[in-house]
Amino acid sequence: xxxxxxxxxxVQGLGPVSVLYKRVALIGLGLIAGSMSHAMxxxxxxxxxxxxxxxxxxxxEAREIGLxxxxxxxxxxxxxxxxxxxxxxxxxxxxAVAAQIAPHLAPGATLTDVGSVKRRVIDEIAPHVPPGVxxxxxxxxxxxxxxxxxxxxxxxxxxxxxxxxxxxxxDAAALSRLSRLWQGxxxxxxxxxxxxxxxxxxxxxxxPHLIAYTMVGVADDLGRVTDSEVIKYSAAGFRDFTxxxxxxxxxxxxxxxxxxxxxxxxxxxxxxxxFALQRAIRTGDGDHLxxxxxxTRAIRRGIIEAGQDTAAPDFGRGAARKETGT
Amino acid sequence: xxxxxxxxxxVQGLGPVSVLYKRVALIGLGLIAGSMSHAMxxxxxxxxxxxxxxxxxxxxEAREIGLxxxxxxxxxxxxxxxxxxxxxxxxxxxxAVAAQIAPHLAPGATLTDVGSVKRRVIDEIAPHVPPGVxxxxxxxxxxxxxxxxxxxxxxxxxxxxxxxxxxxxxDAAALSRLSRLWQGxxxxxxxxxxxxxxxxxxxxxxxPHLIAYTMVGVADDLGRVTDSEVIKYSAAGFRDFTxxxxxxxxxxxxxxxxxxxxxxxxxxxxxxxxFALQRAIRTGDGDHLxxxxxxTRAIRRGIIEAGQDTAAPDFGRGAARKETGT
Numbered sequence: 039x040x041x042x043x044x045x046x047x048x049v050q051g052l053g054p055v056s057v058l059y060k061r062v063a064l065i066g067l068g069l070i071a072g073s074m075s076h077a078m079x080x081x082x083x084x085x086x087x088x089x090x091x092x093x094x095x096x097x098x099e100a101r102e103i104g105l106x107x108x109x110x111x112x113x114x115x116x117x118x119x120x121x122x123x124x125x126x127x128x129x130x131x132x133x134a135v136a137a138q139i140a141p142h143l144a145p146g147a148t149l150t151d152v153g154s155v156k157r158r159v160i161d162e163i164a165p166h167v168p169p170g171v172x173x174x175x176x177x178x179x180x181x182x183x184x185x186x187x188x189x190x191x192x193x194x195x196x197x198x199x200x201x202x203x204x205x206x207x208x209d210a211a212a213l214s215r216l217s218r219l220w221q222g223x224x225x226x227x228x229x230x231x232x233x234x235x236x237x238x239x240x241x242x243x244x245x246p247h248l249i250a251y252t253m254v255g256v257a258d259d260l261g262r263v264t265d266s267e268v269i270k271y272s273a274a275g276f277r278d279f280t281x282x283x284x285x286x287x288x289x290x291x292x293x294x295x296x297x298x299x300x301x302x303x304x305x306x307x308x309x310x311x312x313f314a315l316q317r318a319i320r321t322g323d324g325d326h327l328x329x330x331x332x333x334t335r336a337i338r339r340g341i342i343e344a345g346q347d348t349a350a351p352d353f354g355r356g357a358a359r360k361e362t363g364t
Numbered sequence: 365x366x367x368x369x370x371x372x373x374x375v376q377g378l379g380p381v382s383v384l385y386k387r388v389a390l391i392g393l394g395l396i397a398g399s400m401s402h403a404m405x406x407x408x409x410x411x412x413x414x415x416x417x418x419x420x421x422x423x424x425e426a427r428e429i430g431l432x433x434x435x436x437x438x439x440x441x442x443x444x445x446x447x448x449x450x451x452x453x454x455x456x457x458x459x460a461v462a463a464q465i466a467p468h469l470a471p472g473a474t475l476t477d478v479g480s481v482k483r484r485v486i487d488e489i490a491p492h493v494p495p496g497v498x499x500x501x502x503x504x505x506x507x508x509x510x511x512x513x514x515x516x517x518x519x520x521x522x523x524x525x526x527x528x529x530x531x532x533x534x535d536a537a538a539l540s541r542l543s544r545l546w547q548g549x550x551x552x553x554x555x556x557x558x559x560x561x562x563x564x565x566x567x568x569x570x571x572p573h574l575i576a577y578t579m580v581g582v583a584d585d586l587g588r589v590t591d592s593e594v595i596k597y598s599a600a601g602f603r604d605f606t607x608x609x610x611x612x613x614x615x616x617x618x619x620x621x622x623x624x625x626x627x628x629x630x631x632x633x634x635x636x637x638x639f640a641l642q643r644a645i646r647t648g649d650g651d652h653l654x655x656x657x658x659x660t661r662a663i664r665r666g667i668i669e670a671g672q673d674t675a676a677p678d679f680g681r682g683a684a685r686k687e688t689g690t
Contacts, residue, residue, distance in 0.1 A: 130650075179597055182677035183664070189677070199597055238593050241583050242602040248645075249575055250604075252638045254660040256630065257567050259637070267564050269666045271505055271525055276568040278576075278604050281678075284664030287657035294645045294653055304582065305642055309635065311578045311585070316631055319574075319620045324456075327620055331613035334580040338509070338610030340595045351508035351515070352607075 058219050059148075060085045063116040065135055066126035067091040067100045067109075068286075069181060070152045072190025074124065075106050077223035080192045090116040091187070092127075100187040114142045122219070125151040125163070130292035133162030140166040148172045148212045154239065154289070156203050156232040158296035172212035175203040177235065178225060179243075183284040196224035204229045240300035244293055245308060248301065250282035251290075384545050385474075386411045389442040391461055392452035393417040393426045393435075394612075395507060396478045398516025400450065401432050403549035406518045416442040417513070418453075426513040440468045448545070451477040451489070456618035459488030466492040474498045474538045480565060480615070482529050482558040484622035498538035501529040503561065504551060505569075509610040522550035530555045566626035570619055571634060574627065576608035577616075 062084040064071040089106035180198040200220040318326040390397040415432035506524040526546040644652040
């Protein structure tokens with residue numbers, strides 16, 4: 039039966055899909071791996087899903103909610119006989135994980151990851167990949183501000199992009215099958231160069247996150263405006279920032295440390311622009327401000343038209359508020 | 365009948381409410397005035413609501429959707445016999461509006477506004493207020509990124525804060541009645557000093573908006589990352605910024621020009637923090653980043669607990685996406 043998205047919508051671009059992998063090993067059991075497990079099992083894309091995580095508590099929680107078909111104690115055990123291995127840990131430990139599992143990878147297996155930066159991850163993993171194992175790095179552009187084995191859900195990747203890193207040396211069959219897996223989970227896929235990926239993500243994700251973290255930190259720090267005032271009056275624009283700033287600290291620390299160059303470049307641009315706007319404010323240059331704000335409004339419309347966000351005003355929070363009474 | 369919020373929930377803190385004003389004049393017919401009209405009429409808080417706007421097109425649109433009981437051509441006409449006058453124009457023109465209407469205000473009327481900055485608005489309006497008219501500035505902390513007469517809705521103020529500016533010279537009865545109006549529309553009210561208001565809002569709203577505008581502007585500007593890539597891959601954090609940056613350019617130009625000092629102060633703090641984080645990234649100081657991000661996560665939790673945002677992950681966009689198929 040073809041995989042179906044929410045409300046039985048046929049997942050785009052896919053005909054009838056059979057099992058793509060006989061055994062998928064998930065190393066790390068957070069939001070992304072958990073959602074992959076739900077999505078693969080719902081769509082019948084893998085015969086068996088095996089999971090592992092570093093902490094016993096995480097493994098116990100995953101077992102409790104039946105997250106995978108099997109939860110095992112070590113990564114080495116998880117990858118035994120797996121034809122797809124997904125490294126879904128924070129990017130800071132991916133190299134160590136790759137070293138651990140390398141001797142145990144099955145010949146012909148595909149190895150992938152879901153890390154938010156690609157150049158550093160490739161530099162850390164690639165040296166450990168044995169001949170005959172196909173390394174196809176990946177990055178699904180999806181997530182929420184929650185973490186842990188309980189946070190995942192099958193719909194996470196629907197209509198989101200998954201970027202796959204490949205060049206002329208990449209095994210075409212391995213790339214194709216991995217692409218179909220992501221499509222089977224509802225995503226659209228695109229192949230990209232690693233360094234270009236890191237720059238694009240610095241713009242669309244990493245620097246915005248840093249900015250949001252900073253704004254929330256400043257608000258927290260300010261003595262004369264109490265925390266409770268910041269919280270009470272946070273509907274005024276600030277709360278949108280706080281969602282981003284509630285993201286997983288471990289993941290984001292690693293992202294900034296590993297996508298350093300691109301992030302610093304975008305940050306530099308950002309501070310230039312910010313100082314230009316600051317100057318316009320100081321000197322009362324209303325036209326500069328008006329023109330700038332008019333230009334940015336158009337980008338929002340572009341995003342809605344590209345189907346990458348809801349057109350419902352205020353992210354549809356009116357509807358959500360009615361349901362929750364907030 | 366007591367005013368009811370969404371799904372018949374009794375609006376908090378209110379017993380049976382009778383008509384509070386016999387005629388409310390709305391000057392300006394954008395998101396806020398439009399929502400006030402819907403909310404007041406739904407709850408029976410005013411016997412009659414009269415509206416006016418500067419542009420004929422806006423007045424025509426308002427008439428077409430039946431936004432008020434009457435739409436008139438001029439502000440002078442609108443305030444005739446009104447016991448509450450609401451200035452709901454961009455803050456940049458509030459002084460001119462006050463000068464226009466001053467000779468026509470009924471003795472004993474309450475004059476208020478809904479501007480996002482208070483000190484400048486007071487400085488511009490107060491000189492025109494005739495003796496016997498009670499000026500009680502206000503600011504409802506509510507809004508969406510949409511504009512115009514068609515954008516308002518009755519639920520906008522539910523469970524949001526409305527800040528009212530008053531001191532020992534303010535007429536107590538006028539303040540009390542205006543507070544009850546906002547409460548009747550679903551808001552909670554709080555009295556605040558004008559300068560403190562401007563600082564709090566610089567932190568929770570004005571500077572975050574400027575930051576969001578800047579980030580979107582930078583993304584737009586960057587040559588090597590195409591606009592379509594920015595748009596396609598905008599689910600990665602960036603799209604939250606774009607909603608804020610789609611806000612009305614006129615309103616926001618005026619906010620920054622009139623809340624200059626406080627905005628510049630917070631901007632200064634922001635750039636200090638940002639440079640500290642930038643330095644941590646450049647020098648690979650993972651602990652600094654981790655600690656900073658952990659601290660900001662707690663603020664998000666505070667906001668959800670204060671009922672100022674939905675706890676649904678990703679602003680509940682999963683649910684919205686299912687409905688709209690995005």
